[in-house]
Amino acid sequence: MSKKNLHFIINPISGTGKNRNILKKINKEIHSEIFETHIHFTERANHASEIASKLCREKADIIVAVGGDGTINEVGQALVNKDCMMGIVPTGSGNGLARHLRIPQQVNKALRLLNNLHAIKIDSCTANGHFFVNVSGIGYDGHISHCFSKEKKRGMKTYMKLILSEWWSYNIKKYQIEIDGICVFDDQAVQISFANGTQFGNNVVISPESKTDDGLIELCIVKPFQFYEIPFLLLSLATNRFHLSKRMKIISCAQATILSKNALKHLDGEPKELSDCLQLKVLPKSINIISKKLL
Numbered sequence: 001m002s003k004k005n006l007h008f009i010i011n012p013i014s015g016t017g018k019n020r021n022i023l024k025k026i027n028k029e030i031h032s033e034i035f036e037t038h039i040h041f042t043e044r045a046n047h048a049s050e051i052a053s054k055l056c057r058e059k060a061d062i063i064v065a066v067g068g069d070g071t072i073n074e075v076g077q078a079l080v081n082k083d084c085m086m087g088i089v090p091t092g093s094g095n096g097l098a099r100h101l102r103i104p105q106q107v108n109k110a111l112r113l114l115n116n117l118h119a120i121k122i123d124s125c126t127a128n129g130h131f132f133v134n135v136s137g138i139g140y141d142g143h144i145s146h147c148f149s150k151e152k153k154r155g156m157k158t159y160m161k162l163i164l165s166e167w168w169s170y171n172i173k174k175y176q177i178e179i180d181g182i183c184v185f186d187d188q189a190v191q192i193s194f195a196n197g198t199q200f201g202n203n204v205v206i207s208p209e210s211k212t213d214d215g216l217i218e219l220c221i222v223k224p225f226q227f228y229e230i231p232f233l234l235l236s237l238a239t240n241r242f243h244l245s246k247r248m249k250i251i252s253c254a255q256a257t258i259l260s261k262n263a264l265k266h267l268d269g270e271p272k273e274l275s276d277c278l279q280l281k282v283l284p285k286s287i288n289i290i291s292k293k294l295l
Contacts, residue, residue, distance in 0.1 A: 004061040006035040006114070009048045009075055011067030011091070019066055019091040022107065029111035035062075042071070052078035060084050062290070064114065068092015069134060069201060073268040076124060077131035080286045085119045087290045093155050094201020094269065097134040100212065101197075101291040114290055121285035122212040125196050128274050132267040133287065135200050135207075138258060138278065139173055139191030140166075140222075145266035156202050172224055176259040177251070184251060185221060192258065193220040194280055201269070205240040207250060215284040219256060221249040255281045 010022060023039065030037055042048045052063050052075045064087035065075035072088055079086050089110045090098035101122075104110045124133045147162050148154075175192060177185040193200075195207035195218040207218040225233065225247045236242045243250060258278040265274045 003034060003036040004117075005038065005059075006030065006062045006064065006087075007038045007040060007055050007060050008064045008066055008089075009040045009042065009051050009071070011042050011048065011071040014067040014071060014091040019089075019107070022066060022089075022091075025107055025111060029108055029115075031115045034115065034117075042067075046074060048074035049078050056082050056084050062087055062114070062117075064089055066091055069094055069096055069268045070270045072097055072134075073132060073270065076133045076287055079288070080124055080131065080283060083288070085117070085288045085290055087114045089114075092201070093159075096199050096201035096269070097197050099201065099203060100134065100199060101289070103291060113292065116290070118290060118292070119288045120213070120291050122287050122289055123196055123215060123217075124283045124286045125194065125217055126279075126281050126283065127194070127265070127267060127272075128279050130267055130272060130274065132194070132196070134197040134268050135193055135195050136265070136267045137191055137193040138175070138260060138263050138265045139189060140170060141191045141193060141200075142264035142266045142271070143170060145269055146264050146271040149271050173260050173263045175221075175263070177219065177221075178257040178259075179251070179253045179255070185249070188224055190222040190224055192222070194218075195220055196282075204237060206237075206242065208240060208243055209250075213285060215282055216252045216254055217256075217280065217282050219251040219253065219258075219280075221251070223247045223249065253280075255279070 040051050048071050055063055056078055062085045065072045066089040069092055088098050088103050144162050151158050172188050174188050193206050195210045196212055198208050198210045199205045207220050210218050236245050260276055265272050
C-alpha cells in the first residue's frame with residue numbers, strides 16, 4: 001500500500017510555545033510506515049492559506065494546521081469542499097475549534113490522533129464571502145479582537161485585561177438582523193457572536209448547543225447590561241451558563257443579514273474589516289477533518 005502524503009503547516013510564532021521541538025515530536029509520534037511526512041513553516045499572514053491551496057492542487061492527502069485558531073482558519077479556507085483531509089495540532093492560546101472537537105490539547109496526543117485517519121465532515125461558514133469555522137462576531141468582541149491584535153503579549157490574561165479596560169470607552173451599537181427577509185432583531189446589543197462551534201477558546205463557552213454538523217449557526221446576542229451585573233455575567237460565562245442569562249438571546253439559522261454602523265468584526269478571533277451589511281452563510285459539511293468524534 002502506498003504511503004499517504006501528510007503535510008504539516010506550522011506557525012512558528014503561535015501563542016503558547018507548545019510547538020517547541022515540534023519536528024522531534026512529529027518524528028516520534030507519526031507512523032512512518034503509513035505517511036510520507038512534509039514540513040512547511042509560515043512566514044507571514046495568510047501564508048498558511050497559500051501553502052494549503054498549493055498543496056490541494058498537488059493532491060495532498062492530509063494537511064495539518066499546527067497553530068492557533070488563526071492558523072486553522074487559514075488552512076481551513078483552502079480545504080472547503082475538497083477531498084483533502086484536515087488535521088489540527090493546537091498550539092494557540094485559545095484553541096476553540098480543537099476543544100470543541102475534543103482534539104487533545106497536548107501536542108503528542110494530537111499527533112497520535114492523526115494516525116487513526118478518522119475523518120468527519122463539519123460545517124464551515126462565510127461572512128461576506130470570508131471564511132470562518134468556529135466563532136466569529138461583531139460588536140464588543142470584534143473591538144477587543146482588534147485591540148488584542150496590537151498587543152505584544154498574548155494569552156487569556158491580556159485578553160481579560162482588555163475586556164475590562166476597554167469597556168468604559170466603548171459605545172454600544174444598534175443592529176438589525178434579517179433571516180429569510182424577516183426582521184428578527186432590531187435593537188442595541190453589546191455584541192453578536194456567530195457560533196458554529198460552542199466556544200471562543202480556553203473552554204469559554206458561548207453557545208453550548210451549537211453543533212458543527214447541523215447546517216446551522218447560532219447568533220448569540222448579548223443585550224446591554226448594567227455595570228453591577230458584570231460579576232454575575234462573568235461567573236455565568238465561567239460556569240458555562242451564560243446562554244441562560246436574561247441578557248442573552250440565541251437565534252439559529254442557516255443564513256442571515258446583519259446591518260450595523262461602524263461596528264468592528266472578527267472571524268475566528270482575527271480582526272477583519274468588513275462592510276456594515278454583513279451576509280452570513282453556512283456551508284454544510286464542507287470540510288473533512290480528523291477528529292475523535294462528531295459533535
